[in-house]
Structures are given as structure tokens and as C-alpha cells.
Amino acid sequence: MTLADVARAAGVAHMTASRALNSPETVNPEMVERVRQAVIETGYVPNLLAGALASARSLLVAVIVPSIASTIYLEFVQALRGTLASKGYQVILGESDYEHQLEPALLDTLIARRPDAIVMVGAVRSAEGRKRLLASAIPVIETWDMPADPLDMLVGFSQTAVGRAAAGYLLGEGRRRLAIISANDDRAAMRAQGFLEAVKESHPSMRVQSVLIPAPSTLGEGRRALADLLSRATPPGAVFCTSDTVALGVLTEAKARGIEVPKQLAVMGYGDMNFAPDTDPPLTTIRADGKVIGREAARLIFERASATVKERVVDVGFSIVRRVSA
Amino acid sequence: MTLADVARAAGVAHMTASRALNSPETVNPEMVERVRQAVIETGYVPNLLAGALASARSLLVAVIVPSIASTIYLEFVQALRGTLASKGYQVILGESDYEHQLEPALLDTLIARRPDAIVMVGAVRSAEGRKRLLASAIPVIETWDMPADPLDMLVGFSQTAVGRAAAGYLLGEGRRRLAIISANDDRAAMRAQGFLEAVKESHPSMRVQSVLIPAPSTLGEGRRALADLLSRATPPGAVFCTSDTVALGVLTEAKARGIEVPKQLAVMGYGDMNFAPDTDPPLTTIRADGKVIGREAARLIFERASATVKERVVDVGFSIVRRVSA
DNA sequence: TTGAAAGCGCTAACAT
DNA sequence: ATGTTAGCGCTTTCAA
Numbered sequence: 019m020t021l022a023d024v025a026r027a028a029g030v031a032h033m034t035a036s037r038a039l040n041s042p043e044t045v046n047p048e049m050v051e052r053v054r055q056a057v058i059e060t061g062y063v064p065n066l067l068a069g070a071l072a073s074a075r076s077l078l079v080a081v082i083v084p085s086i087a088s089t090i091y092l093e094f095v096q097a098l099r100g101t102l103a104s105k106g107y108q109v110i111l112g113e114s115d116y117e118h119q120l121e122p123a124l125l126d127t128l129i130a131r132r133p134d135a136i137v138m139v140g141a142v143r144s145a146e147g148r149k150r151l152l153a154s155a156i157p158v159i160e161t162w163d164m165p166a167d168p169l170d171m172l173v174g175f176s177q178t179a180v181g182r183a184a185a186g187y188l189l190g191e192g193r194r195r196l197a198i199i200s201a202n203d204d205r206a207a208m209r210a211q212g213f214l215e216a217v218k219e220s221h222p223s224m225r226v227q228s229v230l231i232p233a234p235s236t237l238g239e240g241r242r243a244l245a246d247l248l249s250r251a252t253p254p255g256a257v258f259c260t261s262d263t264v265a266l267g268v269l270t271e272a273k274a275r276g277i278e279v280p281k282q283l284a285v286m287g288y289g290d291m292n293f294a295p296d297t298d299p300p301l302t303t304i305r306a307d308g309k310v311i312g313r314e315a316a317r318l319i320f321e322r323a324s325a326t327v328k329e330r331v332v333d334v335g336f337s338i339v340r341r342v343s344a
Numbered sequence: 345m346t347l348a349d350v351a352r353a354a355g356v357a358h359m360t361a362s363r364a365l366n367s368p369e370t371v372n373p374e375m376v377e378r379v380r381q382a383v384i385e386t387g388y389v390p391n392l393l394a395g396a397l398a399s400a401r402s403l404l405v406a407v408i409v410p411s412i413a414s415t416i417y418l419e420f421v422q423a424l425r426g427t428l429a430s431k432g433y434q435v436i437l438g439e440s441d442y443e444h445q446l447e448p449a450l451l452d453t454l455i456a457r458r459p460d461a462i463v464m465v466g467a468v469r470s471a472e473g474r475k476r477l478l479a480s481a482i483p484v485i486e487t488w489d490m491p492a493d494p495l496d497m498l499v500g501f502s503q504t505a506v507g508r509a510a511a512g513y514l515l516g517e518g519r520r521r522l523a524i525i526s527a528n529d530d531r532a533a534m535r536a537q538g539f540l541e542a543v544k545e546s547h548p549s550m551r552v553q554s555v556l557i558p559a560p561s562t563l564g565e566g567r568r569a570l571a572d573l574l575s576r577a578t579p580p581g582a583v584f585c586t587s588d589t590v591a592l593g594v595l596t597e598a599k600a601r602g603i604e605v606p607k608q609l610a611v612m613g614y615g616d617m618n619f620a621p622d623t624d625p626p627l628t629t630i631r632a633d634g635k636v637i638g639r640e641a642a643r644l645i646f647e648r649a650s651a652t653v654k655e656r657v658v659d660v661g662f663s664i665v666r667r668v669s670a
Numbered sequence: 671t672t673g674a675a676a677g678c679g680c681t682a683a684c685a686t
Numbered sequence: 687a688t689g690t691t692a693g694c695g696c697t698t699t700c701a702a
Binding site: 346 | 681
Binding site for chain 2: 063070078099111130131132236238263273
């Protein structure tokens with residue numbers, strides 16, 4: 019079933035059928051009705067492949083996440099997909115596997131679909147990747163970060179500032195013997211770096227213990243990381259975890275060992291995931307609103323599509339959610 | 345940059361350039377080399393929109409999950425996407441929001457992309473949805489379930505059998521005063537139903553307490569559900585949770601109240617999510633291997649594409665993972 | 671407001 | 687092994 023079949027059934031030219039479906043306001047209402055009827059009769063479903071080729075608008079948005087299995091970006095992807103869907107856009111999924119090597123190849127396979135925009139979690143790191151994106155002339159939105167040299171549009175917040183805020187908070191609460199458990203991924207590393215910087219600046223002689231765990235992080239890694247920290251000469255008085263999932267593991271291990279949180283050990287997470295208010299004790303964490311990032315990214319895509327480009331950088335900020343664990 | 349530009353740069357017909365890229369074995373190696381060189385020089389990236397239209401193969405697979413935010417299907421989607429990517433397929437994401445009403449509309453927007461296959465979590469429920477899928481002639485794979493009347497291909501296991509197995513296990517361990525905490529979604533409801541059936545068959549007079557929580561389920565809902573159960577006349581001796589996330593909440597609440605697991609209360613989950621071995625105590629659960637379902641679904645798509653259709657129904661089964669909590 | 675012609679960039683099918 | 691022609695199903699553009 020093609021548009022030609024619909025047009026035939028409605029007794030109009032196929033171009034009129036196309037208009038009746040895509041811009042009904044430009045067509046005689048009576049014709050529109052006839053075409054709509056013909057669509058129902060024939061069971062016609064438009065071929066967006068053909069439409070995209072002819073119009074050079076695919077209504078497709080490529081979204082690249084580090085790992086589908088990492089829960090941090092779920093609400094972001096959900097909000098992004100949902101908002102885009104409200105205007106007929108669909109999402110095609112890419113996965114960078116936390117590897118910059120693959121970036122150019124991955125980008126090429128996505129560019130081959132001619133998406134109307136590419137949304138990346140994080141910044142585009144590889145020079146080759148930047149080059150290809152620029153050459154493709156496809157709008158790009160980097161998210162969840164605030165690099166100084168964005169490729170195009172940007173929705174996020176400073177990851178190092180998150181780490182700094184965490185350090186400031188824990189130090190401000192009078193915590194000493196700080197430790198950090200960081201996943202081995204770009205943005206977690208930036209949070210960890212910000213944390214270390216802030217400590218060094220305010221307390222130059224203070225040492226911070228640290229444990230690096232694989233990404234994406236899990237509860238189990240958090241447990242083992244705390245066990246590791248506790249086995250060292252000076253046990254920590256506060257731990258900043260670069261994800262709530264890890265923090266949950268730390269809480270679990272602490273409880274299993276009878277360590278009182280927050281009295282003996284302060285635990286701070288990042289993400290404010292949906293379980294954070296319900297851990298025991300409730301988790302103090304840093305909230306980054308993935309839903310907002312997703313919606314803002316979609317908004318930028320809509321704006322760019324209608325050529326009314328306003329701001330290209332949106333800093334959504336973050337906030338410390340003070341609960342009990344720290 | 346189009347294939348014509350590449351062909352011109354290489355000094356060949358555009359069809360030769362196409363062949364050199366897509367089936368190099370049919371082209372003189374020397375020509376292939378010239379074309380490859382031209383691709384690099386020109387920075388050509390193929391237009392899959394055009395390729396798909398011309399060849400009637402989109403290399404696109406639509407995947408419909410109930411909710412992007414539900415963690416249970418992450419490994420499934422990841423394995424599916426990864427396996428498909430190995431053969432050049434890309435994944436386009438749909439979300440059913442646990443609502444059958446929207447199904448036909450959602451399907452139409454996806455069918456409009458002319459995917460080479462549609463993979464659904466769960467069975468296609470709406471008659472209208474089934475009709476449209478059939479009319480589209482697109483291969484369909486229903487997953488995570490084992491309906492008696494599959495639409496086309498099927499990779500999953502019986503959800504009611506999961507519930508039955510859970511009941512059998514808990515009863516076999518001598519547990520009485522059984523309770524069930526079920527999320528309000530199709531498959532969770534089937535697990536709950538299987539559980540209740542099995543109890544009724546072996547212990548006709550036994551009553552099972554139950555709590556229904558919204559989908560997708562969270563740790564917090566699990567905590568509150570246990571609190572609810574404990575407030576009733578007869579506190580439970582064992583709880584079957586229709587997801588590990590809920591079970592984690594139950595463990596959390598039990599620990600907070602000083603209830604000993606598994607001594608006073610047995611807790612059983614479903615999913616064997618990555619945190620299950622590391623909860624305190626380690627979670628006894630039912631393992632359904634999303635990775636395997638994802639890979640098998642991809643395999644069926646590959647097979648269907650090469651027309652060597654073998655089995656259309658794959659029962660991947662499930663297993664009880666006995667740890668400590670039950 | 672409607673229609674006709676042309677073409678988006680590629681591949682299938684046929685011819686050489 | 688390579689080239690030529692036609693056409694996938696739609697939209698853009700121009701004409702009526």
C-alpha cells in the first residue's frame with residue numbers, strides 16, 4: 019500500500035493525498051476527508067524512509083549512551099524519547115561502551131541514517147569524531163557535562179563542580195579522613211577529580227583514600243570497595259561515591275559490619291536515583307535531573323528544526339540532597 | 345557527498361562503487377581499492393535511508409519495552425542491540441508505557457520506518473495491534489513470555505511457571521503464611537497468578553496475602569509493601585516479590601525492623617539482577633536470562649533475513665537461584 | 671487549491 | 687566484471 023493507492027482510492031492526485039495527510043490546512047476539507055477515509059480503507063501506513071529521503075528530514079534522533087545497562091541515564095533517555103515522540107521524532111540507540119576508540123565508527127553508522135540530531139551523553143572526545151560530526155552538518159547535543167569547547171549545543175552541568183560540592187559538604191560537616199569510590203568512566207573521573215581538587219585547595223595536607231571500580235558500577239562493587247577501604251591503615255570517616263548504586267553497596271557493607279551511618283561513617287552518593295530516599299538510612303546525594311536534561315535536549319532539537327536558534331548552552335545545575343547518610 | 349561523487353572520484357560507474365562497498369567480492373580488487381580510496385578522500389558516508397528504500401531492507405529493528413526506566417530489560421536490550429549491531433542492524437526504541445490502548449498507534453509509528461523486524465517485550469495484546477502487524481508483513485518476535493498463540497516468532501519462558509516454581513520452592517522449604525508483592529504489570533501479574541494457582545492446588549485451604557504496587561517497581565515500594573503486610577493480622581513467613589528490586593526493599597525494611605531473614609522471614613525475588621548476590625543476606629531469586637533472550641531474538645532475525653527459518657519458538661526457561669534469603 | 675514533473679540517493683535487474 | 691536503466695515512495699517545485 020502506497021500513497022498512490024490511497025490517492026487512487028480517494029480519486030485525487032497522489033500529491034493531494036500527501037498534502038491532506040501532512041498539511042491538511044492547505045487542502046479542501048472535503049478532500050481531506052476523502053483521503054482520510056481512503057487511508058482507513060486501504061490500511062495505509064506511510065513509508066517514512068521514502069518521506070525522509072525526499073524531504074531530507076528523517077524525524078530520527080540518534081542517542082548515544084555509554085552503556086544501556088547503566089541505570090543513571092534511564093530517566094534521561096526516557097524523557098528525551100518521550101518528548102521527541104510528541105513531535106513525531108523517533109530515537110535510534112547507540113552505545114559507546116565507554117570507549118573513545120569506537121566513537122568514529124559508531125558515529126558513521128549513525129550518521130548513515132541521516133538523523134535530524136545526535137544526542138550524546140558526555141562530550142565528543144575523539145578529534146576524528148568531532149571532525150565527522152562537523153562534516154555531517156547534523157546538529158549535535160552534548161549532555162551531562164559542561165565542556166569549555168562544546169561542539170554545537172550543550173545541556174548539562176559541571177561534573178567537577180559536583181565533586182567539589184561533595185568535598186565542600188563533607189568537610190563542612192566536619193568530616194575528616196575522606197575517601198572516594200569512583201567508577202572508571204569519564205564523568206565519574208571528573209567528579210572524583212573535582213573532589214580531590216577541592217580538598218587539596220582547602221586542606222593542602224589532607225590525604226584522600228580512593229578506590230577505582232569498573233563501570234558501570236554495581237552494588238557489589240560498592241560493598242567490596244568499602245571492605246577494601248576498611249582494610250587500610252586509616253579507616254575512612256566519610257565516603258563520596260560517584261554513583262548512588264555504589265553508595266547503596268557501601269551502606270549495605272557498613273550495615274553488615276555494624277558500622278553506624280552516619281555516626282561513624284558518612285556516605286554520600288551521586289544521582290539521586292529513585293531508591294535514594296528509601297535506603298536505610300536515607301541517602302544523602304547529589305541530584306542531577308536527567309528528566310530535565312532530556313526535555314531540554316529535545317527542546318533544543320525542536321528549536322533548531324524551526325531555525326529559531328536561541329541559547330546553545332543550557333546549564334541545568336545540580337543540588338545536594340541532604341538526607342541522613344551524611 | 346553521494347555515491348555518485350565517490351564514483352566520479354574513483355573514475356567508475358556509481359553502480360560499481362556501490363558494489364565495491366557492499367559486495368566487494370564481486371568487483372575487481374583494484375577497483376575496490378580505488379573506490380575505498382575515493383571514500384576516504386571524499387569523506388563519504390552512505391545514506392541508509394536511500395539504500396533502504398531501494399532495497400526494501402532497512403537494517404532497522406524496532407524494540408518495544410514497557411518502560412525505558414524499568415531495569416529488568418536492560419541487559420536484554422543491550423544484548424539484543426549489540427548482537428544486531430554486529431550485522432549492521434540498528435535499533436529504534438518504542439515504549440508501550442504498560443498501556444495496551446496505545447499499542448496500535450505506537451505500532452503504526454514504528455511500522456512507518458519499515459523495520460526488518462519488531463521485537464516486543466511481552467505478547468501483543470490488542471487485536472488491532474495484531475491485525476496491523478500481520479498486515480505489515482514485518483517479522484515479529486514476542487519475548488519474555490510464552491503465550492499459546494504467538495503472532496510469529498517467540499523467545500521467552502512461561503511467566504506463570506515462574507510463579508508456580510516460587511510457590512513450590514517456598515512450600516518445599518516448609519514455609520507457611522505466604523505472601524506476594526506484585527507489581528501492576530502484565531508479566532508480574534502472571535507470575536503472581538501462577539504462584540496463587542500452585543498454592544491453591546497443593547494447599548487448597550491456604551490463604552496467601554498479597555500487595556499490589558505500581559509498575560515499574562522500586563525499592564521504596566518494596567519497603568512499604570512489607571510494612572503493609574506486617575501491619576496485618578497474620579504477619580508473613582515468606583514473601584515472593586515479582587521483582588528483585590522489590591525484594592531489595594523488603595530486605596531493607598526487614599533489616600530496619602530487626603526481622604531476621606531468612607529465619608523469621610523468607611524473601612524471594614525475580615530477575616537475578618546484578619545486585620542479587622550482594623544483598624545482605626544474598627537474595628534467593630529466579631533467574632531469567634535477558635542476555636540470552638536478546639541474543640536469541642537477534643539470531644531469529646538473522647535467520648529470518650536469510651530465509652532459512654527454523655524454529656519459531658524458543659523457550660529459554662528459567663532457574664531458581666538458591667542463595668540465603670529463602 | 672490542485673496537479674504534473676522531477677528528483678532525493680541508492681539498489682535490482684538486466685545488458686554488455 | 688562493469689555499466690545502463692529503471693524505480694523504491696515520497697516531497698519539492700513549479701505550473702495551472
